[in-house]
Amino acid sequence: MNELKVDQYLDLKGVPCPLNFVKTKLMLEGMESGSILEVLLDDGEPITNVMASVKEEGHQILKVEKIFGYWKLIIKKT
Amino acid sequence: MQKKNHTDAELQELRTGGIIKQKQKDYFILRTRIPGGYLKADILKKYSVIAKKYGRDYVHISTRQGIEIPWIHINNIPKLLNDLKNLGILRGACGPRSRNLIACPGASVCRFGLVNTEELARKLDRVVFGKEVPKKFKVAISGCLNSCSKPQENDLGFLAQGEPEVDLSKCIGCTLCAKVCEKVCGRGKREPAIIMDENKRPVYRKENCFFEGDCVRVCPVNAWKVKKTGFAVYIGGRVGRFPKFGIKIANFVDEKQIPRIIKNAISCYNRIAQTQERFGEALEKQDIETIKKEIL
Known part of the structure; x- marks a missing residue:
């Protein structure tokens, strides 16, 4: 698979629910449609x-993708 | 105004229509019913009108998703009943009759919901409500295994189930389905219904599944879908002085069968129970296999 070009990056390790989603949502809202966000959870x-x-x-x-104790999520904004 | 003496029979008659005697002389509580707990905002305003006009400017929300208005004076009852009819407020039940059907928010808004309870509650009110029974009869519908409307604590409970299926061509092998499944099944003391094979592909083992749909919700690429929905049926649940959970008598009952099952359960209750006996108490003396055949 080709390496995806990540436009934004959020490290949410240690951030509890639902704050982690709120931060993800706010980040996505500020991004352009079609751009890519990487989140660590x-x-x-x-x-x-x-x-x-x-x-x-x-x-x-x-x-x-699971990386040891946390997860990497690649999201494409609609 | 001339003082009237009200007989026990008159008071009993009032009870059938959701008028309950308060401990204070000459005062009554109006019990209303809201099928499934769904109420138009316009009607809600009318409750306020009634509480101000006939009550003491407050209401009490019951645990059966009804609104009760206390402090109705006996002399105002005929006028009140007339107003209710005109305003579209439905009267509740008390005494030996079946009660308001309760439901959770369901699939129209809830992220866990597998079925639309709003529509169902509206359809079923006519089948469930106000039937003569030995003591009381409560029916609840829950849109998922979370059981927010507590179907297992009702005389008859319907609990939505969803059977999942996976489209392996969409699967990206993230393992999240197996992860959520392991958690649910672990809590339910079962081996997981989803395990990953050596190629990181999910394998579904239906016999272990609780049918609650976590795999569908978590799947990042919608490879998991709900293949079919249905209802688990519980009978004989109650709380009160001697609580007992309902007995599960079926899985994946089709929605279309529900009205028939309700009718059968009510007639079964009338057949097997003595006056003042709850369905669950009467069931203790019965052969459940026979009862199953009668109801399903």
Whole structure:
């Protein structure tokens, strides 16, 4: 797979629910349609909750990857 | 105004229509019903009008999703009942009758909901409400396994279930479905219904599934979908002095079967229970397999 060009980056390790989603949402709101956001999230509730919420907001998830104790999420803004 | 003496029979008659005697002499509580807890905002305003005109400017929200208005004076009851009819406020039930049907928010707004409870509640009110029974009969519908409307604590409860299926061509192998599944199944003391094979592909084992749809919700690429929805059916649940959970008698019952099941359950209750006995108490003396056949 080609390396995706990431436009914005958010490290949300240690940020609890629902603040992690709020930060993700605010970041996405400030981005242009079609641009790419990379988010780092804790394992457990943060990854599953943020995933479901980002999907509900209609954005596209390009990649989900587990890296040791946390997750990397690549989101394309609709 | 001439003082009237009200007989027990008259008071009993009032009870059938959601007028409940207060401990204070000559005062009554008006109990209304709101099927499924869904109420138009315009009607809600009318409750305020009634509470100001006949009550003491406040209402009480019941645990069965009804609104009660206390402090109605007995002399005002005929006028009040007339007003209710004109305003579109539905009267509740008390005494030996089936109660208001309760429901959770359901799939129209809730992210966990598998079925639309609003529509269902509206349709079922006619089937459920106000039927003569030995003591009382409560029905609840919940749109997912979270059981927000507590169907297991009702005489008859419907709990929505969703069977998932996966489209492997869409799967990106992120493992999140297996992760959420392991958590739910772990809490339910079962082996996970979804495991990842050596190629990082999910394998679905239906026999372990709780049908609550977490895999569908979490899947980043919508590879998991709800294949079919239905309802688990619980009978005989109650709380009160001697609480007991309902007994599950079916899985994946089709929505279209619900009115028939409600009718059958009410007639079964009338057949097996003595006066003042709850459905669950009467069921304790019955063979559940026979009862299942009668209801389903």
